[in-house]
Amino acid sequence: MIQDEFAMAGLYAALNPGLARAFAFLDQPGLAGLPEGRHPIDGQRSWAVVARGAGRSRAQAHLEVHDRYIDVQCVLAGVDHMGWKPRRACVLPREPFDPARDVGFFADEPDAWLDVRAGQFAILFPHDAHMPLVCPGPVHKVILKVALDQG
Numbered sequence: 476m477i478q479d480e481f482a483m484a485g486l487y488a489a490l491n492p493g494l495a496r497a498f499a500f501l502d503q504p505g506l507a508g509l510p511e512g513r514h515p516i517d518g519q520r521s522w523a524v525v526a527r528g529a530g531r532s533r534a535q536a537h538l539e540v541h542d543r544y545i546d547v548q549c550v551l552a553g554v555d556h557m558g559w560k561p562r563r564a565c566v567l568p569r570e571p572f573d574p575a576r577d578v579g580f581f582a583d584e585p586d587a588w589l590d591v592r593a594g595q596f597a598i599l600f601p602h603d604a605h606m607p608l609v610c611p612g613p614v615h616k617v618i619l620k621v622a623l624d625q626g
Contacts, residue, residue: 476559476605477598478589481549487598493521493621494598497547500619507551507615520625524618530555530610537569538581538604545621548607549596553614557597558585558606565604 477487481501488495500506500516500523514523530553540562548555565581572579585606591597599605601623608614 476603480595491621492625497521497619497621501549520622522620527615530608530614533609536606536609538583538606540579540604541577542601543577543623546599547596547619549617550591550593551615552593553612554610555591555607555614556609557589557591560586560604562602562604
């Protein structure tokens with residue numbers, strides 16, 4: 476897991492060829508005015524999901540994991556109080572992993588909490604179980620999905 480500010484995104488482009496294209500999405504004019512929902516970046520290799528709304532409580536949230544995609548959780552407004560735990564330490568699956576949706580959920584408690592504030596992002600790899608959208612107020616986010624396999 477990596478947490479940093481939008482201005483520093485270029486430092487992480489070398490980690491995966493798709494990250495540079497995904498981070499370029501954040502530089503577009505009018506980003507804050509984009510409608511909610513999915514926005515294409517590079518076909519099935521990367522896309523963005525714009526989300527606005529109320530956060531959830533810790534009791535309502537669950538740790539999630541992905542196998543094929545890196546999540547880049549970018550906060551435009553508000554604060555996402557995000558839980559984190561190493562995936563290998565998760566032992567309480569809530570349901571079987573869904574390969575079609577590339578998501579699995581765990582009932583484990585996070586080992587750490589981080590505040591991802593407006594103008595910041597968190598990069599979450601398949602080995603990072605994460606619990607996003609935990610916040611008492613509204614949050615406006617862009618979630619970048621970047622395929623591990625860029626071939």
